[in-house]
Amino acid sequence: MTPVIATEGLSKRFPRVTALDRLSLDIGPGVTGLVGSNGAGKSTMIKILLGLSPATEGRAAVLGLDVSNSGAAIRERVGYMPEHDCLPPDVSATEFVVHMARMSGLPPAAARERTADTLRHVGLYEERYRPIGGYSTGMKQRVKLAQALVHDPRLVLLDEPTNGLDPVGRDEMLGLIRRVHTDFGISVLVTSHLLGELERTCDHVVVIDGGRLLRSSSTSDFTQMTTTLAIEVTDSDTHPDGTAAVRDALAAAGVTLLSASEPGLPGAGHILLVEAAGEQTHDVVRDTVAGLGLGLVRMEQRRHHIAEVFREQKEGVPA
Numbered sequence: 130m131t132p133v134i135a136t137e138g139l140s141k142r143f144p145r146v147t148a149l150d151r152l153s154l155d156i157g158p159g160v161t162g163l164v165g166s167n168g169a170g171k172s173t174m175i176k177i178l179l180g181l182s183p184a185t186e187g188r189a190a191v192l193g194l195d196v197s198n199s200g201a202a203i204r205e206r207v208g209y210m211p212e213h214d215c216l217p218p219d220v221s222a223t224e225f226v227v228h229m230a231r232m233s234g235l236p237p238a239a240a241r242e243r244t245a246d247t248l249r250h251v252g253l254y255e256e257r258y259r260p261i262g263g264y265s266t267g268m269k270q271r272v273k274l275a276q277a278l279v280h281d282p283r284l285v286l287l288d289e290p291t292n293g294l295d296p297v298g299r300d301e302m303l304g305l306i307r308r309v310h311t312d313f314g315i316s317v318l319v320t321s322h323l324l325g326e327l328e329r330t331c332d333h334v335v336v337i338d339g340g341r342l343l344r345s346s347s348t349s350d351f352t353q354m355t356t357t358l359a360i361e362v363t364d365s366d367t368h369p370d371g372t373a374a375v376r377d378a379l380a381a382a383g384v385t386l387l388s389a390s391e392p393g394l395p396g397a398g399h400i401l402l403v404e405a406a407g408e409q410t411h412d413v414v415r416d417t418v419a420g421l422g423l424g425l426v427r428m429e430q431r432r433h434h435i436a437e438v439f440r441e442q443k444e445g446v447p448a
């Protein structure tokens with residue numbers, strides 16, 4: 130099967146910066162997240178895939194079409210939601226999306242029909258005749274999504290669609306994105322600088338950093354059951370910081386300690402993560418905690434979140 134997106138040794142060098150560095154990727158149908166911090170090269174990648182910006186080296190194909198000579202054919206088949214606000218304030222969502230549909234070559238009646246359907250899909254049907262200037266950020270993001278979908282593309286490239294949204298708005302946008310694929314069968318490439326938020330939405334996640342590929346794998350590979358044990362213990366008069374006492378004793382017993390799960394979260398300092406080397410680790414933990422006269426609040430095998438897997442890899446600790 131032809132991959133939806135394929136790149137080989139793809140590089141983009143600006144005079145002072147290498148935005149993409151020999152990236153080789155195969156992305157299949159479904160919802161794929163392209164994750165990287167600001168400046169990682171996500172927007173550059175999207176512009177190359179749309180045939181809007183030439184690569185310095187290497188090759189890329191979208192839906193089997195070479196980006197170096199088939200930009201127009203790619204843009205007919207691919208929808209694009211840009212990162213920044215690009216909407217005219219004085220026209221309504223309907224006028225704008227009809228205009229974009231006409232630009233994509235749809236005849237007037239089909240453009241109006243597809244616009245109504247698409248605006249309904251993104252939840253903007255009631256407000257569709259109001260000028261965009263009065264819309265909230267979330268509504269504007271939905272208009273941008275609608276114009277990317279209106280010409281019934283086979284693939285949409287969404288650049289940071291959750292930017293500027295509050296947590297509820299983010300969840301709604303991520304739900305909509307998931308449905309673009311499940312309801313219409315359109316493949317999606319969605320960028321984000323937040324690895325965690327793509328976990329529920331994407332089938333596949335590609336992580337880039339400084340223009341280089343860090344990892345490309347299915348979301349379930351990132352989050353599969355790992356051999357990690359989460360341990361929580363009580364404190365005592367002898368050991369006012371029970372967690373620290375257990376951490377030291379386990380390290381002395383040769384147990385591998387992993388970094389804490391969510392350092393920023395309240396209570397996270399009380400959870401120890403250790404690598405479980407078979408059943409014997411459970412016994413060592415139980416004996417160590419008992420030997421210190423502390424109580425074991427919990428000891429459980431846990432799933433990783435993809436953000437943790439990365440934090441651990443980047444810190445050089447095995448995932």
Ligand SMILES: Nc1ncnc2c1ncn2[C@@H]1O[C@H](COP(=O)(O)OP(=O)(O)OP(=O)(O)O)[C@@H](O)[C@H]1O
Binds near residue numbers: 146172174
């Ligand atoms: N036209 C350009 N000229 C020079 N440097 C550029 C140009 N476009 C992007 N860059 C640089 O290339 C690097 C990658 O930028 P890019 O916009 O692709 O990152 P990004 O991952 O999309 O981040 P963000 O979410 O902040 O846009 C950055 O260092 C950026 O400054």
